[in-house]
Amino acid sequence: MSYGEMVGRVVKIFITGQDPRSLRTVELDNWTGVAITGQPEFFKKALEAEVLSRSCVYLLIRSGADDDLPEIYVGESDDFSQRYTSGKFPIEFDTFLIFTSKDDNLTRAHVKWLELKLWAILRGNSGKVVVANLNTPTGSNLPRADIATMQTYLGNMIYVLEALGYDLFSVKERTSTSPTGQVEQRDDEAQSLIIDLYSTLPKRLEDRAFLRYEDGTYVLTAGSKINSRITESLPSNVRKLREQLIRDGGLIERGDHLELTRDIPFSKPSPASALVKGRSSTGYQDWLRMADGVPLGAVLGIAAAVRDLVGAAQ
Incomplete structure (x- = not known):
């Protein structure tokens, strides 16, 4: 054991x-x-x-x-x-x-x-x-x-x-809540899934934000570009986050867009893409893999299918 x-x-x-x-x-x-x-x-x-x-x-x-x-x-x-x-x-x-x-x-x-x-x-x-x-x-x-x-x-x-x-x-x-005070060893397969993603600002494909998926957490990285305009569809609590980041310097003006000055972890990809685009967003479609532009939902679906095949073969 x-x-x-x-x-x-x-x-x-x-x-x-x-x-x-x-x-x-x-x-x-x-x-x-x-x-x-x-x-x-x-x-x-x-x-x-x-x-x-x-x-x-x-x-x-x-x-x-x-x-x-x-x-x-x-x-x-x-x-x-x-x-x-x-x-x-x-x-x-x-x-x-x-x-x-x-x-x-x-x-x-x-x-x-x-x-x-x-x-x-x-x-x-x-x-x-x-x-x-x-x-x-x-x-x-x-x-x-x-x-x-x-x-x-x-x-x-x-x-x-x-x-x-x-x-x-x-x-x-x-x-840090481990009873032994030590970080528990995680499954090697779970640790291996790291995905670097990007999303573009509306109608501005050259302006991008960047998201990293690792250890089940999504991190919107510093330097990401954020739409300076918002619509009524922007979810209310993402709107509050945006306002808080502007107040405390987490978002600063950069000409025709805003820029994120620090990494922000998210539990889900959709609030992160909603913050980037300034409107309601489906993160599994709006975040694309850096390597090939495949949507996040498809990437995770393929990863799950591979795990199932490996598990069936063992």
Whole structure:
């Protein structure tokens, strides 16, 4: 048995009731933390959970269309069971996730520290998510021992979020949650698929943006040209990303176009091409392989077919 086969973690999901979409309680092996998640219609039921009378950090998530980004609100409370009894939420959402502890060791200072750190990480992954908070969380000053403990708690939060299918973090942030503190060995075949892609600005074939696919992540690279004009079809959260990049210097004017000044990772190719073109976009068609101009969707389809043939032959 190889090292990669031995490393793993157990995520336990308990579903309340008959509906698999209902309220879920999520636990991770050797962790006193717990997450409660569900859709809006199960929110009131979640407030009945005894653990939510303790200090919590939470996420309200509004999913995006295929060419848009999800929007997330990050918050904290010292008694979540009383937080939203009026039902007035900061954003509309389709999923909530509330993180707390099965014991009383998570304090208000802890969750304020976690809120700020999680907010900062998500803000740093601006190509994967739009953070809805208008103001920066205040955070808290913790002793060094508590900071070490909360770093572990934060890593477990990230692990649970990724295990539930939320691709919100970088590869480094994901692998840093390994229980051994080491990066796990990934499948050689998965590592070998690296695709360099380009897309052109509308009606300007000589002006290009560049995207790299590697480790399941799409990175829009610095120096890419971005359309200076936008249309009404540009998805709302990509529009917010564009505005944020212009404000913080991530996009600068270069005559008749904008230019990206830093690499931006994306979970999907379509929001990246929507940002480039200034309109709604299908990334699997609009991103073309540098070597031969084949659309990304066809490249990935061929790669999947080859993997299937190799697997059948073994």
